[in-house]
Amino acid sequence: VAEETRARVERAMEKLGYLPDVVASNLASNRTRMIAAIVTSYGSALVREFLQSLADTVHPAGFLLLLGATGTSDPRAEEQLIRAFLARRPDAMVVSQINHSSDTRRLLRRSGIPVVEVGGLADDPIDMTVGFSNQEATRQLILHLVQRGYRRIATLSETIADNDRAKLRRLGYMEALHEAGLSHRADLVEAPLNIADAADAFAALMRRSPEIDAVFCSDDLLALGALAECRRRRWNVPKRVAIAGLGDLEFAVAAVPALTTVRIYRTAMGRRTGAVLLQALQGERPQQPQQPVDFEIMSRASARPRPNPTHQPAATCLPG
Amino acid sequence: VAEETRARVERAMEKLGYLPDVVASNLASNRTRMIAAIVTSYGSALVREFLQSLADTVHPAGFLLLLGATGTSDPRAEEQLIRAFLARRPDAMVVSQINHSSDTRRLLRRSGIPVVEVGGLADDPIDMTVGFSNQEATRQLILHLVQRGYRRIATLSETIADNDRAKLRRLGYMEALHEAGLSHRADLVEAPLNIADAADAFAALMRRSPEIDAVFCSDDLLALGALAECRRRRWNVPKRVAIAGLGDLEFAVAAVPALTTVRIYRTAMGRRTGAVLLQALQGERPQQPQQPVDFEIMSRASARPRPNPTHQPAATCLPG
DNA sequence: CTGTTAGCGCTTTCAC
């Protein structure tokens, strides 16, 4: 086309405020350039760094994120939402859960679009999976506690029902104890994922089993609750009891004492997810359906080494 | 239709995995049932509660959220993103910034869809606005500090350039000081919105002006950085210096000492935004384009009353 | 390379 004509058309477009109708384009081309992402909650730790880096990765290629949150970990709610999303014909899909109903799995398989399950490293992924092994991360953290001299390690877990992630973390805990030759402790207490409930659950746990010398919290938010309760009781952490979390929220390092936890490279997860998705959208299947992402034990003050662990029994304190 | 036929068709739909093509439906009906939400960052405090309650409000009415993050507060980046979103013909739009380029404003006005600007209470909204007055919230917080006996109040602000929210908070600070008959202090230091940079900026501020007796942080995250620096220096908060934030993150109450801040009812903001949007989508204009949402001063340990403030000069301490 | 045309899968309208 002549340069001058092109310029005139563009000026007209500008003047009239014309925006190409992507809806029509979608129908005609059978592509929407939308990536649907379904997370359990908009507030989950995943959102902050993961979605940002996923969006930053796919946006230059012209893809937008259609975001949904199930709000619960109920697989039926997830299925409903996935159905609604699939009806909008996204070019690819990201789901953050690892426990799906078989209907959901069939739905996603049938859709024919690339799907990545993110967060955990699913054994038998629907299509692809990007994440870290919850079990292995927990195992290493517990072994880290054992190595620091802790022996009576209990668990404060997020609600386990319908939550495979929590189940896998529990498994890693059991595995590590077994490996260290420590007897498995029945001291498991569950709490919803917020500071106040975690504090209460922690208090109940310590009331029941005052001899506990370390508590593994299956999420940093729970650990913050446990720390708050210790502070209320004027307990010395880690002398009275060590606390460890999992997730490395930004606030973990600012906690008092700074929280020993597992850092998860969520930004890397987002980039990787975006990369395998873009690759799959160009028709290349990735070599590996399972894409592991690093994690790292962050050793901080809340689980400093315990002096003479084997010879000295756990200190006992009157609660309150 | 006959009941039996209906059932047979539905069974067939189920069996074939038929999902109605919403893309085609969109084109034909000229409605997408998508609400586009553009935030500055997926990790902003807005995301956690606001988007969840917005989604929960509009989802039962069949609307899904198309989410975008500008990543920066650059108005040009926002304009680009808004253009891309508008091309997808959302039925309504939510934008979280309050400073928009005039092109952006024109773009949104022309689109003819309901638009709500959320977070601050815009003076001259494009269409509607839901939020609280940043200036008024800051003013009340500063007056609260004055009432508790603090006189030499400085500001640790998130980067102010291109950020109307930060500017308005600064204005509220100035207004309160003027009202209290206190001289305006030039002690303003800026930092990017993260704990580490905030700690450094706070340290620089206190080095420069050791006589400061309270620091207003324009965001809770900055306040956590300031608290971390105080702890590192073994300063007593609030004896050496009081710290106050704005935003009431979940972690504010778990901070040590617990953080005095302003609670913002983000869940209410989400619900209200969803409600006015649904109303507008049914053709009813709301009576008020500006929908204020409550805030509340949370008085906690980091700014406990100062003893004999008027007679006693600010304590001086050697830093380090 | 340019211009034309069929058709994407629905909704809506209008005739029956």
Next chain:
DNA sequence: GTGAAAGCGCTAACAG
């Protein structure tokens, strides 16, 4: 009420 047909605004395929 039910059924047929037009058309939403593009893309893609194909003829010139």
